[in-house]
């Protein structure tokens with residue numbers, strides 16, 4: 001078994017202002033480890049969007065990042081309301097964000113499309129009323 | 141191009157951070173998830189959003205600086221976050237459009 005570097009974060013769902021902190025920390029770590037800029041950019045975008053979604057749509061959750069030899073895996077797990085229609089949620093511009101969140105700059109409906117675009121694989125496992133787990137991989 | 145020179149030429153106020161660095165392109169917009177994918181490393185990001193989340197996006201995209209248009213003020217919490225993360229935040233009374241025009245002129249002169 002090759003060495004896998006793991007990071008775990010609890011993402012606070014009550015504090016919009018600290019949303020994104022876990023992503024910023026992961027980015028700094030990957031930089032220290034000397035990963036290429038394009039890989040760091042992909043991981044940063046994908047993880048940030050997923051982290052923010054947990055905060056604004058699902059009252060928080062957990063984020064796990066596993067840095068392997070072949071890829072970097074990001075797992076975002078929440079116990080929020082779930083996503084009723086995944087293909088609708090994946091559409092650019094689709095958002096259920098309310099006005100109080102839109103004034104902060106969220107709600108373009110670009111988060112999930114960004115996650116898809118900047119990762120090599122993305123899997124959404126969602127159950128209404130139970131929660132959502134999103135697993136993304138960026139190949140090294 | 142040098143950020144210092146741009147600050148002088150356009151009379152930008154420094155809210156926090158270092159201006160002794162380079163910048164490349166410019167992105168204008170207020171939606172965070174659009175900025176997230178469009179702000180490139182060393183870009184200037186012109187926005188009227190001034191909450192802490194803007195600082196996280198600038199940090200993740202490695203923007204050279206945020207320029208707050210229309211004299212928008214940075215809230216204290218966001219200023220602290222900017223200081224902690226080494227993000228440069230500038231401000232101007234100009235609108236985003238006017239800033240773009242002026243930066244365009246500056247860039248042409250610099251070439």
Ligand SMILES: Nc1ncnc2c1ncn2[C@@H]1O[C@H](COP(=O)(O)OP(=O)(O)OP(=O)(O)O)[C@@H](O)[C@H]1O
Nearest residue numbers: 053057058089095096106107108109110111112173
């Ligand atoms: N973890 C989640 N739990 C429940 N619903 C979610 C979750 N993530 C996304 N959604 C739903 O999918 C929609 C689209 O998400 P997406 O990230 O693309 O846009 P947004 O978060 O609304 O806006 P933006 O990301 O551009 O700020 C959301 O508005 C929300 O309804």
Ligand SMILES: [Mg+2]
Nearest residue numbers: 049053111112
């Ligand atoms: Mg989103």
